[in-house]
Amino acid sequence: EVQLVESGGGLVKPGGSLRLSCAASGFTFSNAWMSWVRQAPGKGLEWVGRIKSKTDGGTTDYAAPVKGRFTISRDDSKITLYLQMNSLKTEDTAVYYCATISGYRFQYWGQGTLVTVSS
Amino acid sequence: EIVLTQSPGTLSLSPGERATLSCRASQSVSSTYLAWYQQKPGQAPRLLIYGPSSRATGIPDRFSGSGSGTDFTLTISRLEPEDFAVYYCQQYGSSPSYTFGQGTKLEIK
Numbered sequence: 227e228v229q230l231v232e233s234g235g236g237l238v239k240p241g242g243s244l245r246l247s248c249a250a251s252g253f254t255f256s257n258a259w260m261s262w263v264r265q266a267p268g269k270g271l272e273w274v275g276r277i278k279s280k281t282d283g284g285t286t287d288y289a290a291p292v293k294g295r296f297t298i299s300r301d302d303s304k305i306t307l308y309l310q311m312n313s314l315k316t317e318d319t320a321v322y323y324c325a326t327i328s329g330y331r332f333q334y335w336g337q338g339t340l341v342t343v344s345s
Numbered sequence: 346e347i348v349l350t351q352s353p354g355t356l357s358l359s360p361g362e363r364a365t366l367s368c369r370a371s372q373s374v375s376s377t378y379l380a381w382y383q384q385k386p387g388q389a390p391r392l393l394i395y396g397p398s399s400r401a402t403g404i405p406d407r408f409s410g411s412g413s414g415t416d417f418t419l420t421i422s423r424l425e426p427e428d429f430a431v432y433y434c435q436q437y438g439s440s441p442s443y444t445f446g447q448g449t450k451l452e453i454k
Binding site for chain 1: 377378382388389390391395401436441443446447448
């Protein structure tokens with residue numbers, strides 16, 4: 227059974243930093259393309275970014291609102307995906323989900339972790 | 346960037362009825378790149394349909410997807426109580442980018 231478990235969310239002040247983790251199991255993580263998707267309270271879904279598998283280059287891509295502030299990385303030995311968030315803004319407040327990418331869709335999702343950016 | 350517009354915003358129906366949800370793209374989208382998700386309160390989204398008519402693993406056959414170009418449809422043939430939720434369409438575009446529609450809330454009438 228595929229499991230994705232996010233952690234690391236919490237309350238942070240504007241301008242601060244936070245690192246989210248996503249522990250994976252039940253599939254071959256090293257072969258998977260992974261993504262982060264967020265959802266502001268009461269709002270819709272917004273793609274944050276993705277990272278390819280190392281065999282496919284391991285490169286990253288980001289949505290415009292987070293480019294230059296957020297960094298996605300992976301540790302295949304720890305079967306974990308990360309999201310480093312810097313220079314946080316109040317509009318980054320959201321539940322952050324990690325998800326596997328299959329084809330052009332998000333196949334499996336974690337339960338999400340809440341990030342609140344507030345002074 | 347391609348914008349996806351879902352309609353209606355809210356759909357009120359009764360169990361047993363047929364639901365038709367629309368997703369319109371601002372420009373033509375390859376049907377291979379179109380997917381639908383279901384999200385219940387307090388839960389993560391769940392992949393329902395992709396490609397645009399293939400059901401994900403474990404999805405009942407009362408769910409079906411269709412469409413091409415700029416117009417796509419999710420149909421639920423006979424609503425069950427557990428189907429009342431928010432539904433999102435999603436497309437993959439160049440750059441790369443993944444965009445979602447704003448969602449349709451399917452509520453019990």
